[in-house]
Ligand code: PEP
């Protein structure tokens with residue numbers, strides 16, 4: 001992603017900017033709301049029976065409060081709250097606290113200690129997914145604690161930049177973001193629930209800031225740069241002025257790009273470039289007009305499986321796929337089978353503690369290892385295909401046998417559905433081209449279409465993990481070796497009459513898009529919010 005470059009403010013002290021990791025793009029200036037770490041006030045213990053009753057009632061009150069929040073929440077937010085309700089309803093969560101109460105410890109101290117132990121375990125988990133869940137647990141801890149101690153967690157005023165160690169999802173949902181505002185965290189992770197909510201709501205967010213919270217003075221107007229991953233908590237007048245001119249420039253640019261949104265992608269010399277969208281959650285589509293795109297180039301189904309107490313059954317998968325196809329109103333929809341594993345673990349399915357998860361049992365490898373689970377997804381897809389032009393795409397294909405093995409399962413499920421008189425259609429079966437072995441010998445892969453996964457292809461070709469900041473400079477799709485492979489796959493597709501698209505982040509990246517066009521790509525799929533700008537880049541590009 002190209003970073004929005006802010007003009008260097010004249011005379012601004014370099015240390016005024018603190019850098020972390022970008023979690024949600026956007027520029028915002030606003031008063032700082034500093035969430036200082038909660039200071040634990042230990043109360044005097046009553047009898048164990050009294051303390052246990054106090055804790056039980058605080059847990060019940062907390063569940064009721066989260067349920068009330070959930071009733072007003074959108075689908076994705078409601079799922080997160082569901083997870084918290086399930087955790088709080090699980091007897092095992094408070095077991096340690098009740099045991100300590102029996103030993104004479106006060107309810108608040110017992111609860112805090114018990115939860116801190118579990119939070120610490122999550123916080124040091126090897127897996128980013130579990131680390132990110134630590135903030136759900138601290139949310140639960142603080143909410144119950146507030147109920148025990150009779151306090152109330154203060155919320156940032158509308159338009160403020162929340163600065164803290166972490167932010168709990170329920171606190172995010174209780175905030176009023178209608179007047180803007182942002183989030184800056186010294187902890188956190190771009191893949192946490194709260195980061196996902198921030199991106200979906202357009203709230204700029206930065207995580208992992210190197211900043212001593214205790215030393216930060218309140219500021220009337222701090223500056224947050226969600227795309228550059230940095231904050232200025234004590235901006236000079238010059239820095240503020242420069243920032244405001246960057247905000248104005250960013251909004252002018254956005255308005256200029258917006259006029260391309262409903263137009264078809266077309267180069268300056270009039271060649272058509274298909275522009276599709278990537279979808280992680282069906283709710284994302286509710287506010288979008290399907291006329292902005294030529295179709296859906298990637299549905300990442302693993303996100304439908306995230307945070308679920310169990311894997312979704314055929315009926316619930318079918319409902320989601322059907323909803324997406326209905327939204328697309330006749331445009332092609334490419335649904336990728338589960339790409340679990342790697343950096344996207346699914347509890348109870350993907351392998352735990354692989355020494356190198358990106359090279360492990362992920363994507364199609366995992367699906368073929370669990371054919372009974374895979375068959376459920378293939379059935380749901382074949383049924384949904386009766387409602388529109390659905391295509392199935394396999395992630396992480398490394399050898400042609402993975403395609404033939406899947407085709408056998410799909411044909412088998414399709415035959416069973418037909419025999420049972422269930423409406424269905426046998427969708428085309430295509431593959432992601434994201435493993436170098438596949439890109440290098442593409443003519444050996446019997447697929448109906450190819451979609452280049454530039455995110456993984458880049459990390460595998462450059463041997464630099466996509467989630468390690470220290471090698472981010474090497475992990476570049478502009479590397480000539482990556483571009484050469486992309487060009488060769490595009491060229492082979494043209495020659496063989498097989499559709500080739502690209503659905504990695506490079507497709508929506510204004511820096512990389514011209515290089516992809518030069519490599520011969522004429523079909524790109526990207527996050528919906530990148531579409532307008534990408535079409536403007538395409539409109540300015542010419543083949544010669
Ligand atoms: C990719 O690897 O480019 C891709 C689109 O898949 P994901 O980012 O989900 O791995």
Ligand code: MG
Pocket residue numbers: 395434453455456
């Ligand atoms: Mg991938």
